[in-house]
Amino acid sequence: MKPWLIFGGGHGVGAHLLALANQPADPLSSPRSVTLLIRNPQQAEALRSQGFSVVCGDACDPASVLEACRLAGPEAAIISTLGSRSADYQGNRLIIDTAEQLGLKRMLLVTSIGCGESWPTLSSAARAAFGQAVREKSLAESWLQTSGLIYTLVRPGGLLDSPATGHAIRLQTEAHGMVTRADVAMHLSQMIEDPATYYQIYALVEPGLTRKK
Known part of the structure; x- marks a missing residue:
């Protein structure tokens, strides 16, 4: 199994992906090697105690990112689920x-x-609410697409903390809707070593899913 290097594994989609990391399809296979960059020292120590390789640092700090990449090794697949004003572009670019x-x-x-x-598919309300973050993430997408890396871009809809349903779908057309963070993680785990997803862009939503009131 290809090693994983996860940025953003401390919460959200990244944490769900981490939960899947040591659940190989073949129960007789060896545990997957997983390296993480975690900012919170207490969380970093807790994850080390679970057997993960952890660098305690910030995704916008060159030394921390360098250490994490070296620790993971050149065969590792990088999965970035970072989501903050500083990391959306600058962290991912680094x-x-x-x-x-x-x-x-x-x-x-x-x-x-x-x-x-x-x-252009975003409403004016959506642009007003989180347009700045979307523009920063778009810059990161462009930087990755023009790099030498084998990339896959995953664009989830509105994220929910509900349990995975298994009904999320990948689309390469205009898409709107919601999706659970757990389902996003599940799709990521499936795409990492799938050559059919190389150099592709996917929207990820679950048709009919709504936020419970």
């Missing part, structure tokens, strides 16, 4: 540049519906 420098080849980047060419 990860991409460092990966190229050290010879890592594969990266999946989680952004959001509305990024890149899908910007």
Whole structure:
């Protein structure tokens, strides 16, 4: 199994992906090697105690990202689920540049519906609410697409904390809707080593799913 290097594994989609990391399809296979960059020292120590390789640092700090990439090794697949004003572009750009420098080849980047060419599909209300973040994520997408890495861009709809349903679908057309964070993680785990997803962009939603009031 290909090693994983996860940025954003401390919460959200990244934490769900981490929960899947050591659940191999073949129960006789060895545990997957997983490396994480975690900002919170207490959380970093807790994850180390679970057997993960953890660098305690920030995704916008060059030394921290370099250490994480070196620790994971050149065969690792990078999965970035980062989501903050500073990391949306600057952090992901640093990860991409460092990966190229050290010879890592594969990266999946989680952004959001509305990024890149899908910007015109966002309503004016959505642009007002989170348009700045979408634009930053779009810059990260462009940086990855013009790098030497084998990329997959994943654009989830509105994210919910409900349990996975298994009904989320990938689309390469205009898409709107909701999806659970757990289902996003499930799709990521399926795409990491699937050549059919290389150099592809997917929206990820579950038709009919709504936020419970």
